[in-house]
Amino acid sequence: MLALTARILLTFRGDTLDLLRRTPDANGTIIYPLSRRASIKDIFEGLGLPHTEVSRIILSRQEQTFEKIVLNGEHYEIHPLTSAMPPTMASTLRPIPLASYSFLVDINVGRLAGLLRIAGIDTEAVEPESTDSNTVQRAIDEKRILLTRNRDILKQRRLVFGRLVRSENPDDQLREIVDLYRLQNRLLPFTRCIACNGLLNEVPKDAIIDRLLPLTKKYYTLFSQCAACGKIYWRGSHHDRMTDKLEKIFGYKP
Numbered sequence: 125m126l127a128l129t130a131r132i133l134l135t136f137r138g139d140t141l142d143l144l145r146r147t148p149d150a151n152g153t154i155i156y157p158l159s160r161r162a163s164i165k166d167i168f169e170g171l172g173l174p175h176t177e178v179s180r181i182i183l184s185r186q187e188q189t190f191e192k193i194v195l196n197g198e199h200y201e202i203h204p205l206t207s208a209m210p211p212t213m214a215s216t217l218r219p220i221p222l223a224s225y226s227f228l229v230d231i232n233v234g235r236l237a238g239l240l241r242i243a244g245i246d247t248e249a250v251e252p253e254s255t256d257s258n259t260v261q262r263a264i265d266e267k268r269i270l271l272t273r274n275r276d277i278l279k280q281r282r283l284v285f286g287r288l289v290r291s292e293n294p295d296d297q298l299r300e301i302v303d304l305y306r307l308q309n310r311l312l313p314f315t316r317c318i319a320c321n322g323l324l325n326e327v328p329k330d331a332i333i334d335r336l337l338p339l340t341k342k343y344y345t346l347f348s349q350c351a352a353c354g355k356i357y358w359r360g361s362h363h364d365r366m367t368d369k370l371e372k373i374f375g376y377k378p
């Protein structure tokens with residue numbers, strides 16, 4: 125006679141389904157055989173879903189933590205990150221919320237960093253030589269949400285806030301992040317340095333005139349300067365192109 129195999133049921137919701145290495149049934153459910161003692165986090169990460177992508181784990185109508193040891197016969201529901209559960213709100217999985225929205229952008233989504241800065245969102249970029257472990261530590265120390273296309277880095281246990289960026293195109297990535305974190309009302313376009321994330325201050329033309337190229341000197345009157353790196357910005361064609369882009373993505377009007 126065959127022994128009955130211990131197993132659990134896992135039902136995945138929303139965009140957690142996109143990341144599974146095993147195909148669930150039409151209800152999003154996977155039957156998972158238990159061969160060892162494991163936490164619920166170990167199990168869904170083994171199926172390809174980083175813990176940072178999960179907002180709630182429900183078992184018998186009760187919210188569970190990542191450390192819950194699964195038992196034969198249990199049926200879990202795994203919920204995705206959504207704009208309804210922002211990182212600024214305490215939850216069972218993330219009891220210490222973030223005070224504000226700021227990001228650390230990985231090299232594999234590097235152009236997203238520039239776009240978020242143009243939109244005025246506090247965004248640091250991962251240094252090219254940074255190890256995964258250093259990147260995670262920086263996100264924790266600076267209380268930033270790590271944005272990446274690398275699933276493995278998001279599985280590092282210490283990391284609390286992160287997001288696997290789904291889109292490949294930078295404009296779509298910007299839209300995706302603004303929608304997920306409801307940043308529409310927090311946008312302050314052209315207030316941050318694209319190069320270094322420093323804040324821009326308006327600066328009189330006289331103060332910087334000797335640093336301008338002849339044509340810039342001739343045609344432009346409004347200037348701002350990065351408080352951190354000193355880079356000078358003016359309302360030229362680049363500014364107009366970016367305004368059009370932000371208008372297309374969010375309906376932003378200057």
Ligand SMILES: [Zn+2]
Pocket residue numbers: 317318319320321322350351352353354355
């Ligand atoms: Zn700067």
